[in-house]
Amino acid sequence: MKRTCEGLCPRFQEAMEVLAKPWTGLIVATLEDGALRFSEIGARIAAIGDRILSTRLKELEAQGVVRRIVHPGPPIRVEYELTPAGHGFRAVYEAIAAWGSALAEQQKQAPEPE
């Protein structure tokens, strides 16, 4: 039986495209406590540049992870918050991190063969 990408597999690939990008995890984690302005997100993540943060936020918005809220002013205030699905990232993060720990443990037990 030949295997191809069917059933749940496209969902896995779609989610992986979100997860695999640098900074995604930290941006989502930063928004877990509530809505933040662009400058507030930047201030909480060490070393991220404004341009890359802007790109990531647009991608996360398109993918249904983040929602952009415009509070009509004056002055206009823009905030970013996690969607309900965005909050589901935490469970994924924990499953992946737990697996990473298990792999690290496995590598210790079975050193490279001679």
Added chain:
Amino acid sequence: MKRTCEGLCPRFQEAMEVLAKPWTGLIVATLEDGALRFSEIGARIAAIGDRILSTRLKELEAQGVVRRIVHPGPPIRVEYELTPAGHGFRAVYEAIAAWGSALAEQQKQAPEPE
């Protein structure tokens, strides 16, 4: 408070490096039922080339996901099987796929703003 990659975060990154590569998911899924020879893995995965399969198997071995078993012959027979940690991939796959479904649902509910 500035956030950087601390605590569980390196484990997340390490696991993501494994997960994000093309074919990894299918190769691991194919080995879930038991040990297989190289040619058997290739025969079960549509469209994967021998060279890329060989590269992925070496990486998965180095990362503690897959174990290479040499049955002394004659003739020598080489098989690949999941390590105990490798079997943990299933839980990760399901968490990620479930999140992918939630994101797809979210995108339907909130179409792109004008």
